[in-house]
Every structure is written in C-alpha cells, then in structure tokens.
Amino acid sequence: MSSPPAFALAPSVWRIPVAPSDGINAFVLQGDDNQVTLIDAGMPWAWKRLEQGLAHIGIQVEDITNIVVTHAHGDHVGNIERARQESAAPVSAHALDAPFLAQGQCPPIDPSRNFRSLLMKWGRFDKITVSDTFTDGQLLDLAGGLRVMHTPGHTPGHTSFVHEPTGVLITGDVIHYWRSAIRIGIKLYCHDIALNEESAHKLSQAQCETVAFTHGPHLENEGQRRLHEFLAQRR
Numbered sequence: 001m002s003s004p005p006a007f008a009l010a011p012s013v014w015r016i017p018v019a020p021s022d023g024i025n026a027f028v029l030q031g032d033d034n035q036v037t038l039i040d041a042g043m044p045w046a047w048k049r050l051e052q053g054l055a056h057i058g059i060q061v062e063d064i065t066n067i068v069v070t071h072a073h074g075d076h077v078g079n080i081e082r083a084r085q086e087s088a089a090p091v092s093a094h095a096l097d098a099p100f101l102a103q104g105q106c107p108p109i110d111p112s113r114n115f116r117s118l119l120m121k122w123g124r125f126d127k128i129t130v131s132d133t134f135t136d137g138q139l140l141d142l143a144g145g146l147r148v149m150h151t152p153g154h155t156p157g158h159t160s161f162v163h164e165p166t167g168v169l170i171t172g173d174v175i176h177y178w179r180s181a182i183r184i185g186i187k188l189y190c191h192d193i194a195l196n197e198e199s200a201h202k203l204s205q206a207q208c209e210t211v212a213f214t215h216g217p218h219l220e221n222e223g224q225r226r227l228h229e230f231l232a233q234r235r
C-alpha cells in the first residue's frame, strides 16, 4: 500500500513524503494572496514525488513563491536549486548553513565519528543560490507567521520551525520518528552530537500541537505530549 502523495497537517500546511515509507519529508505552507512556501525538497531522484505531492495540493512548482531550508544536507536540499530555478522563488536559510548551501557541500561531521569517505560520497548536492538568511527567534512573514528556532548541532545552522497560526512544529533532523518512536537525530551526519542533544531539549519550548519530522510520519494532537515524554527520558 503506497502512502498518499501529500498529508494535510492543518489547514494550509502539508507534508509531502519525498521518499518511500515517509523516509524523508518536504513541507508546503499556503498563505493568503496565493503565497506558497516550500520547506525542503528531497533528493534529485525524488523530484517526481515532489511534483506529485504538489499536484495533490493543487499547485505546481512554478506556483512556489518562497523556499526555506532546514539545513544543508543533500537528503533535504538536493532538489532545492532545481525548485528555485523553475519557480524563481527566493531561498532562505540560517546564516550558519548558507555558506555550505552555496558550496553544495554538507558541513563537517562530529570528529568522534569517522565517516569521512561516506561524507565525501553522499555529502554533495547542487550548489544553491541563497537570497536571504534568518536568525533564531525571527518570525518569517510566510503563511501567517513561521517562527525560526535555531537548533544547531546536526548542522551549525540547523533550524526547526513553528507555524504559529496552526501550531505545527517542523523539527528538522534534531529528532526523527521511526517505528512508532521519537528518536534522537541520526548521528551519522551530525556536526556536533552534544549540541544536537541540547537542541532537542530546546524543542520543548515550542508551542505546538502537531509535531512533524523531516524523517518519519507526523504526530497529530498527541505530538507535544509525546515530545515532552521523549525529552524527559533523556534528562
């Protein structure tokens, strides 16, 4: 049984699985005035999945008016430059990840993990033209208000977002959801594992109902409770 091409997380907020089994997710926010924000976009091989997800919502790549990225890893930004070129939408990212996006190279990984060869092989993606950078706490004027939560560690500029009108938290890779459990983000590609742990606890400050992950299915209603329980176990 294949999953639908897009899931409604709230009115005007969508999750598009851009890998099988909810393995990687992109997100779409629809605002007033035909504003369409794309958050992340998956890998190049998943371009068709992205298009199908958008079509399910009733939009096309050309309709995208803003592009936002969670962090400079190829599994999330591999399609961003193509989406930017086809839509002419400006790309925004945290200032600390912007240089890596411009270089098309993911940041160095935690020195305690020696996966350098893997990094060299999988860590590259198409160089991205970044127009704007954002900082922690900023409220982006997108779809009624998208709050920036700088959650560094996984990458230096890793960012989670809260869509304030609907209470949807997009965690990014700080944590993920796999086999019915919230888990700490995958350490394989982590820039600073200890800092990522701190950032996971920062997520408890998010005012949210639905918790959505860049890896795994989302949690509706019980999202915040599950998140707090998970974090309490790690103290």
Ligand SMILES: [Zn+2]
Residues within 6 Å of the ligand: 071, 073, 154, 173, 189
């Ligand atoms: Zn990542």
Ligand SMILES: [Zn+2]
Residues within 6 Å of the ligand: 073, 075, 076, 173, 214, 215
């Ligand atoms: Zn990832």
